[in-house]
Amino acid sequence: MPRPRAVLIWSALAAAVAVPLVVAGMSPLLQWRQPVYIAAGFAGIVALALLLVQTLLAGGYLPGLPVRPGRLVHRGVGVALLLAVVLHVGGLWLTSPPDVVDALTFTSPTPFSAWGVIAMWGVFAAAALALMRGRMRVRTWRLGHSAVVAVVVVTSVIHAVLIEGTMGTVSKLVLCGLALAALVRVLIDLRVWRLLVRRRA
Template identity: 60%
Template structure:
């Protein structure tokens, strides 16, 4: 039994590493990089890493990553959230340096590219969650209130990030990108459904009492 648990834990971590690492590796071998400057490349890979972190977040909060206690999972979730916000800052800053007019169009929702608004909406949702997480104690947000705010924003982050990524025809390889996006959606749906189920069962238990 212990051997099976150990093998299962290893498989989960390997699968997660492949889900994030393969798209990054394939993007690193893209021919399009030959015509890109270092700042643009850095910005692009920051965006890919950010999408990978969006996959990790629900897995952490749902307790699906072996070897992490509930408390440690929440702590890692907190730090990954900060890293995600930093990756988005690098992504946006790099694109701003390489093409300010395009970024202005994107931020003002006047860009002709269909992927821009999804990315901008996801960005603001990420920054909002990060700011609220920093101010949570000062604002006195209880767990129930925090979830009421956080879950809808998490849905916006996931949906916006996936749409943004899928609509971009860039350095990411098509199949690995699609697989990563599907995994992000699946993880988010599973965790949110689990939280909703627990809330429903808790409500039924209180009603019976």
């Protein structure tokens, strides 16, 4: 890939990840908030950004990181994503346990909570599937992993869009849009639907 194009892709990705964090850091909503709550919020933003990075790695779209070498980075980013989710939920638990309990039991009055919980369990399921990769048929594993990842990305985007928090509206929508676009592109390029057709056949 020509160097200018590679620089453009990496610059666009860096901007998509950094801008929401910068905007959130300048938000007046952070005033009077506990440090743990702020850290939990930023962990959620980082998790959303890592979803985009993970999807791009899975498709081998990042210059200098083709599919095979990118798999090692993919695993590392997956661990970081899992930790970010744990920090996000754990921080919210420390600041307001009743709200987290309501979210986990799907009794929260805020509609974004349920989507966040589904996304969280999806991340855990994706991590479990990653650990069981060598014990499953390749076709079954790819189909299951792709399905779980699709659920994680979609529910995470809905969760983020519904929250009126520190993330700027434009930067948040751009990041969410890129995550969805990357997901669709990967599913198309990897022809995941063919695995489903073969399985039914």
